[in-house]
Amino acid sequence: MTVGTGQLGLGALRRLPEASRPLVRPGTVDVGIVHLGLGAFHRAHQAVYTEAAMARSGGDWGIVGVAPRSTGLVTTLAAQDGLFSVTTTSAEGSHTQVVGALAGVRHAASDPAAVVALLADPRVRVVTLTVTEKAYQLDPVSGRLRPDPEVVADLTTDRPPCTVPGLLVRGLLARAAADAGPVALVSCDNLPANGRRLRGLVEQSLTYARVPDRAVAWVAACVTFPGTMVDRIVPASTEETLAEARRALGVADLAAVAAEPYTQWVIEDVFPGGRPDWGAAGAVLTDDAGSWERLKLRALNGVHSAAAYLGALAGRETIADALALPHLEPVLRRLVAEDVAASFTPPDRVSVVDYGDQVLARFANPAIRHRAIQVAMDGSQKLPQRVLHTIADLRAAGRDARWATLVVAAWMRFVRGRADDGTALPLDDPLAERIRAALAAHPDTPAGVTEALFGLTEVFPAELGGDEEVRAAVTGWLTDLDRHGVAATLAGAA
Ligand code: CS2
Numbered sequence: 001m002t003v004g005t006g007q008l009g010l011g012a013l014r015r016l017p018e019a020s021r022p023l024v025r026p027g028t029v030d031v032g033i034v035h036l037g038l039g040a041f042h043r044a045h046q047a048v049y050t051e052a053a054m055a056r057s058g059g060d061w062g063i064v065g066v067a068p069r070s071t072g073l074v075t076t077l078a079a080q081d082g083l084f085s086v087t088t089t090s091a092e093g094s095h096t097q098v099v100g101a102l103a104g105v106r107h108a109a110s111d112p113a114a115v116v117a118l119l120a121d122p123r124v125r126v127v128t129l130t131v132t133e134k135a136y137q138l139d140p141v142s143g144r145l146r147p148d149p150e151v152v153a154d155l156t157t158d159r160p161p162c163t164v165p166g167l168l169v170r171g172l173l174a175r176a177a178a179d180a181g182p183v184a185l186v187s188c189d190n191l192p193a194n195g196r197r198l199r200g201l202v203e204q205s206l207t208y209a210r211v212p213d214r215a216v217a218w219v220a221a222c223v224t225f226p227g228t229m230v231d232r233i234v235p236a237s238t239e240e241t242l243a244e245a246r247r248a249l250g251v252a253d254l255a256a257v258a259a260e261p262y263t264q265w266v267i268e269d270v271f272p273g274g275r276p277d278w279g280a281a282g283a284v285l286t287d288d289a290g291s292w293e294r295l296k297l298r299a300l301n302g303v304h305s306a307a308a309y310l311g312a313l314a315g316r317e318t319i320a321d322a323l324a325l326p327h328l329e330p331v332l333r334r335l336v337a338e339d340v341a342a343s344f345t346p347p348d349r350v351s352v353v354d355y356g357d358q359v360l361a362r363f364a365n366p367a368i369r370h371r372a373i374q375v376a377m378d379g380s381q382k383l384p385q386r387v388l389h390t391i392a393d394l395r396a397a398g399r400d401a402r403w404a405t406l407v408v409a410a411w412m413r414f415v416r417g418r419a420d421d422g423t424a425l426p427l428d429d430p431l432a433e434r435i436r437a438a439l440a441a442h443p444d445t446p447a448g449v450t451e452a453l454f455g456l457t458e459v460f461p462a463e464l465g466g467d468e469e470v471r472a473a474v475t476g477w478l479t480d481l482d483r484h485g486v487a488a489t490l491a492g493a494a
Contacts, residue, residue, distance in 0.1 A: 008098065008253040010081045016249055022100030023055035026083055030060035031103045032276070034118050036164065037130040038065040038073050038105065044086045044234040044259035046128055046188060049281045051101035057277035060123070062103025066115050068131060068164065074107040076254045084255035085245045089367040094258075096248035108167060112160040119171025122180040125273030127171075129198070130188045130230075133381035134430045135164045136201050139458040140384040143197060145204040155209040165205040172202070173211060176218035182272035183223055188230045190301055192385035193290065195227030195268060226268035229292040231300065233362060234259040235370040260368050262358075266292040291347040294389075298340045299352055300359045302386035302407065303332050307363060308375035309410035313419050314486040319363050319370045327490035329360060334494075335403035343393040377428040379411050380435065380459045387411075388464060395467060405470060406493070409477035410486075412453050415439070420485035431456065446478035 006012055010026060033050065035042055047063060054061055065082075067074045077084060082102030088095050108115045118124055137146045145151070145165065153159060154166025161170045168185070175183065185202065187194035202223070206216055237257050245256035265283040269275075279285050286292075304319065311322025323329055336356030346352050387408060391401040415435050417425050429435065434456060442452035454465045454474075464470055480489040 006251045008080045008083050008085070008249065008251050010083070012251045013098075015251065016098060020085070020096050020098055020249055022083070022098045023051050024100045026081060026100035029054060029062035029103060031064050031118075031121070031123050032059065032061035033063045033126045033128060034066060034115075034124050035063050035128045035130070036066045036068060036108075036167070037132070037135075038067040038077070039130060039132075040234045040237055040257040040259075041230075041232070042128075042130045042188070043084055043099065043255070044257045045230055045232045045263065045265065046130070047099050047101040048086060048263070049265055049278050049283055050276050051099050052281035053276035053278050054101070056280040059276055061126075061276040063101050064104040064106060064118055064124075065102050066106045066108050066118075068108045068135070068162075068167070071107050071110065073255060074105050077102065077105045080253065080255060083253075084257065085249060085253045087241065087244055087248065087256065087258040088261050089244075089258050090261050090365050091367060094244065094248070094367065096245055096256075098249070098253075109162055112162065112167065112170075115167055116161070116170045116174050119167070120174035120178045120180050122178070124183065125181065126184050126186060126271065126275055128186045128188055129164070131164050132378065133189055133191055134378055136189070136191065136197060137163065137165055138197060138201055140381055141458055141461045143200050145201065145208065151205075152208075155205055165201055168202055169205045169209050169211070172206075172219055172223065173215055176215045176222075181222070184226055184271045184273065184275065185223060186226050186228060186267070188228055190230070190297060190382070190385070192293070192297065192389065193227060194293070195225040195289075199225040222272065224270040224272055226270045227289040227293065228268065229264070229266040229289050229296050231264040231296055232259055232262065233365075233368055233370060235368060236374055238369070240369070258368070260362055260365050262362055291345060294344045295346050295350065295352065295355060297385045298343065298387075298390050299336050299356050301382065302340065302390060302404070303335060303356065303359055304363070304375050305379070305382060305386050306332060306335060306407040306410065308372045309379075309407065309414045310486050310490070311372040312376050312425055313410060313413055313481070315419050315421055315423065316372055319372055319375060320366050320368065322372055323360065323364050325490065326487065327494040330494045331403065331406070331490055332360060333357070335407070339394060339401050339404045340390055342397070342399060343390040373426060373428075376414060377426075378430065379415065380429050380431040380456065383408070383411060384459060384461075388460065391470060392461065392464060395463070395470065400469065400473065402473065405473035406477045409474045409481055412449050412474070412478055413481045415453070416444070416449065420487075431459070446475045446482055449478060450475045
């Protein structure tokens with residue numbers, strides 16, 4: 001076969017450029033991890049760390065990747081023997097590497113029994129998740145389980161589970177019944193205190209499902225929920241991503257992802273059944289990931305959301321394009337230096353301002369075409385930990401939150417669905433209906449919109465909703481954005 005034809009798979013390995021070949025021999029490692037959520041982020045993050053850990057220190061930590069809903073990727077990865085490539089890309093150039101960490105793939109929606117069986121398999125000692133904020137089905141403010149009909153059906157009937165809470169509860173019950181040994185459930189999503197949130201999700205789900213006391217006791221004794229901070233910018237793959245992988249590999253890779261060079265993983269080290277030697281792969285194992293997580297959620301994700309909403313309103317397609325808007329970068333620097341840095345205590349020896357500078361340099365990477373609309377989606381699930389916690393902590397310390405309230409105002413203008421030039425903007429959010437109904441019930445003025453959206457108590461905690469100064473600041477920014485648009489608002493503020 002000539003180079004340039006064929007598809008990635010075990011049979012194509014010999015034809016790959018040597019520098020692109022996997023670090024472990026695919027098909028030779030046994031399963032040790034189940035991962036829920038096969039998206040681009042997992043493939044360019046945990047899969048890469050796990051492969052490097054196995055290459056350096058051994059261990060059977062092959063990952064079975066589970067796609068909760070979409071079938072396309074499962075079919076593709078199965079056809080490619082679990083192989084996919086990660087292209088690390090920046091202005092300096094790019095490198096494409098095939099990853100051999102996957103020991104299998106499953107589709108939860110069509111074969112939930114296989115997923116439940118895996119969760120009860122004694123070889124599996126770690127379960128990781130990247131399912132996005134909304135799949136946890138928790139109210140962002142209270143952390144309470146949302147009684148979504150699908151979740152309720154999963155937890156209260158015998159039907160095959162299709163939601164994340166349903167799969168986890170059924171899997172843990174099967175594991176307890178099989179006495180298959182302790183396991184760590186590791187959230188790798190950008191939730192606040194993600195380990196505690198996942199524990200809360202499992203405990204509430206067990207209660208909802210009225211499982212027997214001994215199963216509850218088994219979970220309490222045998223399951224841990226390490227908190228993590230995960231970081232790497234990995235946009236959704238595009239035709240260009242696949243074309244670049246093909247150019248580099250000489251064969252097609254329909255599961256290719258592209259990512260920035262930077263990567264970080266901070267993990268709380270509570271793994272009762274053992275874990276890969278992720279430390280050898282560059283991860284930081286710690287007692288408490290909390291301050292790292294706050295740093296990242298506030299100084300990276302909060303700033304990302306700011307760039308996404310302001311950029312989308314100003315008609316910019318990508319985050320890098322948004323950063324090129326006059327005055328945006330200085331405003332984002334002030335958001336970090338004046339608001340985020342004053343809102344919490346960072347990890348030892350970390351300067352929030354330096355971290356913020358590094359983040360802005362990463363966002364400006366011209367090779368990463370991260371669409372503003374992608375970062376903007378699911379705002380109701382993201383805003384609390386990215387921006388509202390910053391505001392709440394500043395207010396508790398008696399300070400104002402000038403720049404963080406601008407981000408809230410930008411989100412509010414964004415969810416009304418029009419860019420500054422009148423172009424329609426999509427509202428892709430699990431609370432879209434609630435947001436639209438709240439807006440429809442109030443006058444379409446800055447004060448009316450603020451009133452409507454602060455009333456979403458699952459997003460805005462009562463202490464913020466009742467804070468007149470915060471409301472006034474948001475209304476003020478919204479007035480500027482409505483009257484003058486993003487460009488003039490930024491020019492006037494910077
Ligand atoms: C982004 C994140 O889409 C988003 O909301 O803010 O996916 C971000 O790229 C990652 O958290 C970076 O680690």
